[in-house]
Amino acid sequence: MPTDTKTALLDSAERAARTLGFDGFSYADLAEDVGIRKASIHHHFPSKAKLSVELMQRYFDKFETMYNEFQASSSSGGVQLSTVIDNYRAGLDGGKSLCLCVSFTASRESLPPEVSQLVRRFRTMIIGWLEDAFRMGHSDGTITHVQDPTQEAAAALSLFEGAQLSARAQEDIALFDNAVLLLKSRIIQN
Amino acid sequence: MPTDTKTALLDSAERAARTLGFDGFSYADLAEDVGIRKASIHHHFPSKAKLSVELMQRYFDKFETMYNEFQASSSSGGVQLSTVIDNYRAGLDGGKSLCLCVSFTASRESLPPEVSQLVRRFRTMIIGWLEDAFRMGHSDGTITHVQDPTQEAAAALSLFEGAQLSARAQEDIALFDNAVLLLKSRIIQN
DNA sequence: CAAAACCTACCTATTGGAAGGCAGTTTTCT
DNA sequence: AGAAAACTGCCTTCCAATAGGTAGGTTTTG
Numbered sequence: 001m002p003t004d005t006k007t008a009l010l011d012s013a014e015r016a017a018r019t020l021g022f023d024g025f026s027y028a029d030l031a032e033d034v035g036i037r038k039a040s041i042h043h044h045f046p047s048k049a050k051l052s053v054e055l056m057q058r059y060f061d062k063f064e065t066m067y068n069e070f071q072a073s074s075s076s077g078g079v080q081l082s083t084v085i086d087n088y089r090a091g092l093d094g095g096k097s098l099c100l101c102v103s104f105t106a107s108r109e110s111l112p113p114e115v116s117q118l119v120r121r122f123r124t125m126i127i128g129w130l131e132d133a134f135r136m137g138h139s140d141g142t143i144t145h146v147q148d149p150t151q152e153a154a155a156a157l158s159l160f161e162g163a164q165l166s167a168r169a170q171e172d173i174a175l176f177d178n179a180v181l182l183l184k185s186r187i188i189q190n
Numbered sequence: 191m192p193t194d195t196k197t198a199l200l201d202s203a204e205r206a207a208r209t210l211g212f213d214g215f216s217y218a219d220l221a222e223d224v225g226i227r228k229a230s231i232h233h234h235f236p237s238k239a240k241l242s243v244e245l246m247q248r249y250f251d252k253f254e255t256m257y258n259e260f261q262a263s264s265s266s267g268g269v270q271l272s273t274v275i276d277n278y279r280a281g282l283d284g285g286k287s288l289c290l291c292v293s294f295t296a297s298r299e300s301l302p303p304e305v306s307q308l309v310r311r312f313r314t315m316i317i318g319w320l321e322d323a324f325r326m327g328h329s330d331g332t333i334t335h336v337q338d339p340t341q342e343a344a345a346a347l348s349l350f351e352g353a354q355l356s357a358r359a360q361e362d363i364a365l366f367d368n369a370v371l372l373l374k375s376r377i378i379q380n
Numbered sequence: 381c382a383a384a385a386c387c388t389a390c391c392t393a394t395t396g397g398a399a400g401g402c403a404g405t406t407t408t409c410t
Numbered sequence: 411a412g413a414a415a416a417c418t419g420c421c422t423t424c425c426a427a428t429a430g431g432t433a434g435g436t437t438t439t440g
Contacts, residue, residue, distance in 0.1 A: 017263050020212060020299045021297055021300075024213050102355060106288065106293065107214065130306065138331050149335065150314070151372050152372065155349060155370070158355070158356050158370075160349030160353030161352035162350065162353070164350040165296070169298075169306075169309055169313055179345050180345070181344075182338075
C-alpha cells in the first residue's frame with residue numbers, strides 16, 4: 001500500500017514536533033509536507049490536541065513493543081543498557097531531533113492532560129527497563145559499581161534526556177557521546 | 191525605585207519562556223502581565239527575537255556574576271558542586287519551570303542564531319565550573335570516585351538538565367532529587 | 381524643551397477550526 | 411442482483427482569534 005495519508009500525517013507531525021516543538025509547527029506545515037489541503041487534516045485529526053494524543057500513543061506503543069521484544073531475547077544487563085543508550089542516540093538525528101517525550105515535556109502547557117499522562121507512563125516504562133537492566137547487570141557482572149538500581153535508573157534516564165539536549169544545543173552528536181561516556185565505561189564488554 | 195517597565199517585561203518574559211516555552215507566549219501575554227499595552231512593548235523590544243537575545247544575555251550575565259562571586263569564596267569542591275545542584279533545583283519552581291537554557295534549546299528553531307550562540311557559551315561556562323568543582327573535589331577529597339573531571343562535568347550538566355525535565359514531566363520536585371541522589375551521595379559532607 | 385514612555389488605531393499573515401460539497405467505495409435492504 | 415444508504419477521503423470556502431509589528435500622536439519626566 002502507498003502509505004496511507006493518516007500515517008503520513010503522523011510521521012510528518014512527529015518529525016515536526018521533535019525538531020520544532022509542538023508549538024513550533026502548524027497544520028499548514030503538515031499540509032504542505034504531506035501534500036494535502038490544510039483543512040483536510042481535520043478529517044483525520046479533528047483538533048491539534050487529538051493529534052498530539054495519537055502521536056504520543058503511537059510513540060508509546062512503538063517503544064513498548066520494541067523493548068518487550070528486545071527484553072524477551074534476555075541478553076546481559078550490560079547489553080540491555082547499551083541498547084537503550086544506542087536507541088536514544090539514534091533518535092537524535094545528529095542533534096537535530098529530540099525524543100518526543102522530551103519535546104512534549106517542554107511544551108507541556110500547550111498539550112491536553114492525556115498527553116502528559118502518557119508521557120508519565122512512558123517515563124515510568126523506560127525507568128522500569130533501566131532498573132531491570134541495572135539489576136541484571138549487577139548480578140551478571142556486566143555493569144560495574146551498581147549501587148541502587150532504582151536510583152541508577154532515574155539518574156540514567158535524566159542523563160539520556162539531558163545528553164540529548166546537550167547534543168541539540170550544539171547540533172553535535174559528540175556531546176551526547178561525551179555525556180554518556182562515564183556510564184558506558186561501566187559496561188563490561190565481553 | 192518602583193521596578194522599571196523594561197525589567198518587568200524581561201522578568202515576565204523569562205517566567206513565560208521557562209514555563210510555557212518561547213513559542214508558548216505572546217506579546218499580548220506580557221502586556222497583560224505587566225499592565226501595559228501590547229504595542230508599547232515594541233518600544234522596549236522592537237521584536238520578539240531581540241527580546242529573546244536580551245533575555246538570554248541577562249541570564250548569562252546573572253549566572254556569570256553569581257558563580258564568579260561564589261567561586262572566589264573558594265570553598266571545597268564538594269560544596270561547589272552542591273551549590274550548583276541546589277541552584278538548578280531552586281530554578282525549578284517545584285517542577286513548573288525550566289532553566290532558560292533548556293527551554294531555549296528546545297525552541298532552538300524559533301530563535302535567532304545569537305541566542306543559540308549564547309546558549310552554547312552558557313553551557314560551556316557551566317561545564318567549566320563543574321569541571322573545576324570535580325577537579326577540586328578530587329584533590330581535596332570532598333568528592334569520591336572522580337575519574338576524568340571533564341567527562342564528569344559533561345555528564346553532570348546533562349544529568350541536571352534531564353533531572354529538570356523529569357521533575358517537570360510529573361510536576362514533582364522529588365524526581366529531580368531522585369535523579370541527582372547518586373551524584374550527591376558522592377559528596378563528602380564535613 | 382526634548383527625550384523617553386506609552387498610548388490608540390491599524391495592518392497583514394497565520395493560527396486552528398467549521399461547514400458543506402463531492403467522487404468513489406462499501407454496506408444494507410428489497 | 412440492483413438500488414439505496416452510508417461511509418471515506420479529500421476538497422473548497424469561510425471564519426474568528428491571534429500572531430508580531432507599524433505609524434503617529436499624547437503624556438510624562440529629567
